[in-house]
Every structure is written in C-alpha cells, then in structure tokens.
Amino acid sequence: MRFDYDQLAPGIGYKLMTATITPRPIAWVSTLGKSGVVNAAPYSFFNAMGHTPPTLALGLLADPDKGYKDTARNILDTGEFVVNLVPESLAEAMNLTCINAPPDVSELDLANLTPAPSTHIRAPRIAESPVSFECVSLSTIVTGPHQTVVIGRILAVHIDDAYVIDGPRGHVDTPALGLIGRMHGAGWYARSTDMFQLDRPVWPPKG
Template sequence: MSAKRDGQGPHTHFDFSTLSARDRYKLLIGTVIPRPIAFVTTVDEHGAPNAAPFSFFNCLSADPAIVAIGVENHADMKFKDTGHNIRMTEEFTVNIVDDAMVDAMNVCAVPFPSDVDELGKAGLTAVKGTHVGCPRIEEAPASLECRRYITLAVGKSREIILGLVLGCFVRDGIANPLTKHVDQRKMDAIGRLGGHGYSRIRDQFDLPTMSVAEWEKRERGEALLRAETD
C-alpha cells in the first residue's frame, strides 16, 4: 500500500527537447540529489599532479568494479587537466570527500593554471599510488585507484569516463578487514546538491528489502487494521 503524502500535488512537466542546456542542467542537479563527489587525482605525462572534484560520479558495477565520472571539457573540446591526464596515462584515483575536507576540496576547484599543484595549495598530502602512478589523498577517508575502462563522448564538450577499480584504501577504523563492512557514519562523506549546496550523511536510517511473504503479511495486517477501524 502506498500512502499519499501531505502536500503532494500536481507535477509540472519540463520537456527537455525544448530547454536550453543550462536549464536542463539546473533541473538535473536540483533533482538528482544528493550526488557523491569524486575528488579525482591524476598526473600528466610528465608526472605533474592534478586534483579536481566532480559531482557527476557514481559506482555502476561491482563485477567488474566500475565507477563513472562525468568530465566537462572546454567548449572547443580542448581537454581540461583531468580529462587530458586520464587520456595520457589511462589512470586516475577517486578520493571520497568527508566533512573535514570540504574547504580543501573547494580550493582544488579553483581554476588554477595547469602548472599549479592544487594539492599543495589546499594543504593536502599526496601519497604515492600502489596500483597506479597517480597519488591518492592521505586525508581522504577512502580512495579508489582506477584504470580507464572506456570513455564515452557525450555531446559537444562532455565525456563519461568509466574506471576499473584496481584497489581501495579505507582509513583504519572505518572498514572491517574481515567482513569488509564499512561504517558509513565514520566515513562522514558529503554529497553535492544544486547550486552551491552540499549535504551531510549523518541523518541515516535502515530499511531492509522485504520478501514477498513479508510484504503479504504486512498487507494482511494493514487490511485487518482498516477493517477494525471502519
């Protein structure tokens, strides 16, 4: 049984074929929320590091272990540093952003020239990669070292890069080495919202998926309750 929420009313339809790219963007980032943030570290062909945050990011598969990031290049399709570096080296590392890293992440979003070390400007510590040549960020609660799996060209200036996760680093005390269960509250990760908004994950609840038998039992109980109150 699905309940109608108080205040739930009619919906406004937006036909994306009639909207500008900017308006589509505003609707997408305002409705697909919260989005996890990939704080991506790469190196160029000369070994110089780069760091930049991306909120078009998610985990798409566990077998194989695949993550995806959406990278917007310049309008003339000249690659920004992250896209260029992944093309040159085939590698990148996704660092998860916790609440303590928010300001440093924001510093790395500043459009510095390509020869500027964003990690140094943000006061973050680069740790030599294990499976890849690019560094991970020591302050991050978790990092995923990836090899480029495939790149999809989307539209005039955007690419979707799929990465095969080769290894994962999780801060001690967050993941159980035996069960591999992660304490998500200790991760203290942040998510991206629309505009300049961000969210925290500290307000959580558990909701186990029901079996058919459990759902039927619940329906019978609710039917009996309705019969008693009628």
C-alpha cells in the first residue's frame, strides 16, 4: 500500500512514521526558560548527526495549544539545551516529564528529579541520567507552523564513571547503560538487549 503525504491527515502521517521508524533513541531534553524555570521533556525525533563538529538533531513538533513546545521556545530564546539519555530505571520518571505542564512548572520537580549544573551552559543536566550532552544550538530550521528541527553542537558529554571502561580510549559499557528506545503506538518502548554482530565489509569482498 502506498500513502501519499499530500493526501493524508497529519495524524495518520504521524502514525505511519512513528510505527515504522523504530526504535528511536530518546533525548530527555533539559532547558532553562527565560524566567529561570527548568524544563524537561522527552523527544524521540532525535539522533546523532556528525562528529566534526559533534552534532545532534531534535524534531520538536507544534503543540496544539501553546504553539511552540516549551523546549522549542527555550532553545529558540536561549540557544542552549542538554540532551540526557534514558535507562530503563528512569522510564517512568521520563514519562512523567512529558506531561503538558505550563511553562512556569518544572517537570523535574514533578518527577522528583535533580538538576545538576552544566559546565559550559546555563541549562542544567538531569543528575539521575547516566549520559548528558551539553549543547548549543548550531542551527534551527522552522519546518512548519511552530514545528522546528534543532541542530545542536555538543560542547561536552558527562558519562557516569560507573559506565566508563577506558576514558582516554573512549570506551563505554553500552550494554550496562540499559538505554531504552521509543517504539510504536501509544506507549511501546524497546530495551537494547537483543543484539547481534556483523563485521563491516572491506573492498575487495571476500569469496
């Protein structure tokens, strides 16, 4: 079956994307509002985009009531954000922070989470997360009414010592992190435990 996006209701188009582009890593984004309130919310339209300079991208959809979501508003206003990653042990806390709270309410307080100071930017990290990327906005593309793609430049990554195998060589215990990904439907998530390995081919191919 073919679905042409110019003939689809937006909600159906969204479902077709989120049911198939899976699993998606989750950026648990912490930002600072102009008034000083710490905002946190999960975003699974997210991935790494490059390493020289180190970049990542976020897709921030429009909010039917507010226009820009608080995360988008804060990034547009301050140019700063932190992407925290989500292990299974923090899944429920992460889910709590997707509540559509007004801008003057900190989702970190609602979910009993602790802000930790960043080193390069004013937006704080989420202390409970094992991996946090401090970012500044390199480019913001408004892709639709109140819908934005943010390309972030990573200034620093904090990784809990418990998961660093060899810092100077950049070796991290990825399986031990137990990070989760977003799947399809209303609330399906994936664990990153069911893995297999493939060797990368080099030219000329063998046999």
